[in-house]
Amino acid sequence: MPLGYDPNASKQAVNLLVNSDLLVRAAVIDLNLSVVLENAIAEAVARSHEGEQGLEENRDATLDESVDQIDPNVLTAAIGVFGNATLAKKWLITPARALGNKRPSEADAEEVMDLIGRIENGFGA
Structure with a gap:
């Protein structure tokens, strides 16, 4: 040892x-x-x-x-916003108020991409 x-x-x-x-x-x-x-x-x-x-x-x-079932475009966009895969994956499995308390990993990909865009531009809520 x-x-x-x-x-x-x-x-x-x-x-x-x-x-x-x-x-x-x-x-x-x-x-x-x-x-x-x-x-x-x-x-x-x-x-x-x-x-x-x-x-x-x-x-x-x-x-x-x-996050195995996540749209690869969503995962890539989340990594771009959060800086690394670990932080992006944590965000993807955490319920988001902006998505009606759904996890981004379970929400509609378009809604999630819209939210990622708002976060990226400082309008996350």
Whole structure:
């Protein structure tokens, strides 16, 4: 597992509350609590980071699936207005008041193109 943190960073003292029975058992086997805690924290941080990456990948896949049926001209126009595909796709799956609270991905392509034109010219509402 890649480290994902600076192992040479300075050490910092902290106060902890730990189960007393575990402390006794750790002392019996001469366990270095600092090393064990540092390793556990590093592993938890790495798992959290992996989880966030997985969520982001799932979110992107969901966006892609949600806009698969979109008219390519609408998608291209939305990307032109919002600057990138991710922002355009998010907009396309978000209900729009100007479309009667329909998602642009579910609305009539002409209506959506009209709305994109109004947004582009500063008249989004």
